[in-house]
Amino acid sequence: MKQSLEEKIVRSAAKLFARKGFHTCTMRDIATMARVSTGAIYHYFPSKEDIYLAIVRREYGRRKEMIEAKRLENPTTEDLVRSAVILLFKMAEEYGRAEQLVLHLRVPETPRLRKEVQQLREQLLQYVADLIESGVRKGTIRSCDPTVAATALIGMGEAVTGRALAGPASEYLMQSGPEQLATMAWQALRPDRCGGSCAATTNAETSAAAAAAEEKDDAGRGGS
Amino acid sequence: MKQSLEEKIVRSAAKLFARKGFHTCTMRDIATMARVSTGAIYHYFPSKEDIYLAIVRREYGRRKEMIEAKRLENPTTEDLVRSAVILLFKMAEEYGRAEQLVLHLRVPETPRLRKEVQQLREQLLQYVADLIESGVRKGTIRSCDPTVAATALIGMGEAVTGRALAGPASEYLMQSGPEQLATMAWQALRPDRCGGSCAATTNAETSAAAAAAEEKDDAGRGGS
Amino acid sequence: MKQSLEEKIVRSAAKLFARKGFHTCTMRDIATMARVSTGAIYHYFPSKEDIYLAIVRREYGRRKEMIEAKRLENPTTEDLVRSAVILLFKMAEEYGRAEQLVLHLRVPETPRLRKEVQQLREQLLQYVADLIESGVRKGTIRSCDPTVAATALIGMGEAVTGRALAGPASEYLMQSGPEQLATMAWQALRPDRCGGSCAATTNAETSAAAAAAEEKDDAGRGGS
Amino acid sequence: MKQSLEEKIVRSAAKLFARKGFHTCTMRDIATMARVSTGAIYHYFPSKEDIYLAIVRREYGRRKEMIEAKRLENPTTEDLVRSAVILLFKMAEEYGRAEQLVLHLRVPETPRLRKEVQQLREQLLQYVADLIESGVRKGTIRSCDPTVAATALIGMGEAVTGRALAGPASEYLMQSGPEQLATMAWQALRPDRCGGSCAATTNAETSAAAAAAEEKDDAGRGGS
DNA sequence: CATGAATGAGACTTCATTCAT
DNA sequence: AATGAATGAAGTCTCATTCAT
Missing domain, CATH: 1.10.357.10 (Tetracycline Repressor, domain 2)
Structure with missing residues (x-):
């Protein structure tokens, strides 16, 4: 299954953000996992925050x-x-x-x-x-x-x-x-059940x- | 109320970690808020993580x-x-x-x-x-x-x-x-209430x- | 003569280590002398020790x-x-x-x-x-x-x-x-010379x- | 054998400088090994270099x-x-x-x-x-x-x-x-030996x- | 579009030194 | 004299971002 570059980036980033957190995961991590260059990411997203x-x-x-x-x-x-x-x-x-x-x-x-x-x-x-x-x-x-x-x-x-x-x-x-x-x-x-038979029912x-x-x-x- | 330096550090750090997160808050932030020097923190905690x-x-x-x-x-x-x-x-x-x-x-x-x-x-x-x-x-x-x-x-x-x-x-x-x-x-x-009168009661x-x-x-x- | 960045770094570092010693010379010193940024050095060497x-x-x-x-x-x-x-x-x-x-x-x-x-x-x-x-x-x-x-x-x-x-x-x-x-x-x-004429010769x-x-x-x- | 504080400091420092080098050994290392406080060292020596x-x-x-x-x-x-x-x-x-x-x-x-x-x-x-x-x-x-x-x-x-x-x-x-x-x-x-008997002797x-x-x-x- | 070398600001941490006690 | 908590300058290293190719 061929994914667009952008999709690969997003998926990799999502995985990494989830696994390691926003700050702990680097752009290089993302690039590596998505098998793209660092620079390529910047063609699709203006910044890490935007990803x-x-x-x-x-x-x-x-x-x-x-x-x-x-x-x-x-x-x-x-x-x-x-x-x-x-x-x-x-x-x-x-x-x-x-x-x-x-x-x-x-x-x-x-x-x-x-x-x-x-x-x-x-x-x-x-x-x-x-x-x-x-x-x-x-x-x-x-x-x-x-x-x-x-x-x-x-x-x-x-x-x-x-x-x-x-x-x-x-x-x-x-x-x-x-x-x-x-x-x-x-x-x-759920609303309290027990219909009419319950005396306390409001x-x-x-x-x-x-x-x-x-x-x-x-x-x-x-x-x- | 006079607080120990350690207590001041902890409280400041807690406030900042909560407000900005672990990575976004710097040791200098903590030191500044606690009104101590950067180095002082390291007398009490070996690292940021330890705080x-x-x-x-x-x-x-x-x-x-x-x-x-x-x-x-x-x-x-x-x-x-x-x-x-x-x-x-x-x-x-x-x-x-x-x-x-x-x-x-x-x-x-x-x-x-x-x-x-x-x-x-x-x-x-x-x-x-x-x-x-x-x-x-x-x-x-x-x-x-x-x-x-x-x-x-x-x-x-x-x-x-x-x-x-x-x-x-x-x-x-x-x-x-x-x-x-x-x-x-x-x-x-809570357990289902409505005692004996409910037919469905187990x-x-x-x-x-x-x-x-x-x-x-x-x-x-x-x-x- | 154009040198590769790596070569420039090595030469500068060598000069500085020799002149001032390992600890006294800073990465910034090296970077400055090699006319590169601090960060660039880390593309070629993982640490100062490795240089x-x-x-x-x-x-x-x-x-x-x-x-x-x-x-x-x-x-x-x-x-x-x-x-x-x-x-x-x-x-x-x-x-x-x-x-x-x-x-x-x-x-x-x-x-x-x-x-x-x-x-x-x-x-x-x-x-x-x-x-x-x-x-x-x-x-x-x-x-x-x-x-x-x-x-x-x-x-x-x-x-x-x-x-x-x-x-x-x-x-x-x-x-x-x-x-x-x-x-x-x-x-x-050298071996003792003076051949046979020396009485003490072994x-x-x-x-x-x-x-x-x-x-x-x-x-x-x-x-x- | 009781040593003067100064002597203890010098001996500890000497050992540490030799073992780890001047920069790698800290004042605290010296103080610890000599069993004195950091401050005490400064009563005897104006600086690390002077030790x-x-x-x-x-x-x-x-x-x-x-x-x-x-x-x-x-x-x-x-x-x-x-x-x-x-x-x-x-x-x-x-x-x-x-x-x-x-x-x-x-x-x-x-x-x-x-x-x-x-x-x-x-x-x-x-x-x-x-x-x-x-x-x-x-x-x-x-x-x-x-x-x-x-x-x-x-x-x-x-x-x-x-x-x-x-x-x-x-x-x-x-x-x-x-x-x-x-x-x-x-x-x-030593001077070349083999007295007169050596033809080559100068x-x-x-x-x-x-x-x-x-x-x-x-x-x-x-x-x- | 894509690359990745290069940048440089800024982070954490260390440590010689000082000073109130 | 002796202590050790406190200081703060400075060092190594990281990393988001840029840019020439």
Whole structure:
């Protein structure tokens, strides 16, 4: 498979950034791994930072698209949450394990990088928060601050994914991780169940349960 | 308040590492902020990496102690989970906002640092995993893989804390973040409730609910 | 005459090491004298030590080749000894006075340098010792320990050459030094002469004198 | 044996300078080995260079005194030459092997040190040269340039001594080195022997031989 | 387009020396 | 006199970036 020079550079850089970090990996490292000359890199990217940004932008974009695609299928909220978590996990795996980690460099070390990455995180976060908020409104997600919930969700996902990719006992985690994660995520978000029979059930919860029950039909109807 | 030179160095370094990252912050930066000479630092630490490690070790230690202290009070599992999450959050806040972030540099950029930090993370994680596992055995936490759950829990906590400290809308998050976080954490972990009246309830869940009900008394009795 | 960058670096470094010593001369000194940037040096040599080693290896190599070339001409032992001493002297002079001095830094100041330089000295020394030993066997050199003799010979040569190049009264020494040195060297090594008429003459000495007398013919006739 | 602080410093420094060189050995090294504080050294010596100079001056002084003492015994020239060489060798050995090596740091690396050491070498050299010259005048040493001869003599002595102390096969060299060296030195300097019976003998050589024969009496009679 | 030699600013670290105690 | 913490100048080496070929 022949890749464009640019693609080779990006892939190599992504692997190296993930493995060794932005500062620890040198342009020569990238050039060597991509089998190009140092100078060639500068035909495609004006600077090392820009390579980093290209990668991060692309990765965040991919993730958003993935979730968006799922959402357009009009799944139940539970399905959406579980699917999103699992998709993100699988993506990391399929894409090559390494590049994924880029997303875990939480605090890029230069002002420009930090600023931009924070923006991207914020966008993804807002997207997820919006999904959650709409779930809350529909009663299919328990009442909570959408932003906090989204942050927690992403954090939880990154942590488990990261550990699966880089930590010990990876193999086991690669297998059972996604399901476990999806369950935790849904537990954290789902409305209290136990319909009318529970004395302590609040009104909000009651209607929530009702909404959940009807959700499937809604989805069915609205999908077209 | 007079601080020892070493303490001044550590605090300055922590602040700077958190703010700018390990590589972006120079020894001169640290020296300047700590108002000491460059050379002085080397009386206390053999290298920049060692400053970093000193900070990280201390911070992880603090966190473990904090949780351990709470555990010795024999709280209910819910109380323990909520308290742990909240304590970690508050610690970050009280301690000065900056140092906390050190824990968020997930992938330190040199082999030595990465290795050691991963070990420390692993220890904290195992500690939390053990707590979860014992909860699962007692039935006060729903059945799950303790390691995955611990990873998710910590990831969620770090994400929200990090955002509260560094992200937008910090003030609001500083206020309501801990509670929200604690609730999410407990939702993710607690056993399914809704006792006998729920038809779908498994045996495990039933005994779990029972255990939860009795927990408070246990704690009260067993404390001596 | 255009020189390669590498050659310019080596020559400058050699001059500076000789003039100021390994530690006193900085990379910037070398770069400045060679009219290159500091960084450029590192394209050719991985470290300052490696520049030093490159120089020393080359110089030792040159000297051995020089002597070897003379030896292949099948000279008499006296001719070989005198020629070797004089050649070494002239080489130093022709080559630019400075580089020669490198050989006089007897105790390079880092373990690695010391070790390697001692090895090189040892090789040259063994080479000379072998020549002496074969002379002793042939009776054209008086009976002595070849290693001690070689050490002394080299030491004497270096001392006089060094003084000629660096000390006071250099001009005079540059002129008459080689001859004087060659004579001393030969005096120190030659077998006792004064054949049979000396009462004290030993058998060994007698045959030695005889061997010396015949040597020329041997050389003339052939390789044996 | 209690030594004065100053003496401890000098001895430690000498050992370290010899072993590792001037620049490679730090004040802290010296302080540590001498079991004093860094600051204490500065009560006795204004700088590192001055420690070095103190050592070198003392060592050169010792050597000159040693030879001078022998000279005052009115030995034959041969005896004087052999004794001097052997004494210098033994001194190095007795004194502790290490400090001796100071003399082998031929090119001290700072201008001030180099200048002073060259002066000291020059003095020793002149002293030896004077001895040789007087031998030449008396006919007990063959006709040669006294300065070159002295330089060669010292160089030869240093080389063999240095190798005995630091090189391979040290034990053997420690034993037989002095004698071998003394013999080489005398061979290099002595007048051609074999009196009138040798046809090739020059006039100078003849009178030289005669002078050698009478030397003992001369010495007995007086200083002139 | 591509190369890789060359640049030079700047990083970490060392260490002779000082000085308050 | 003695200590050793503190200083800060200076050294080696790295590496993103440029540019002639």
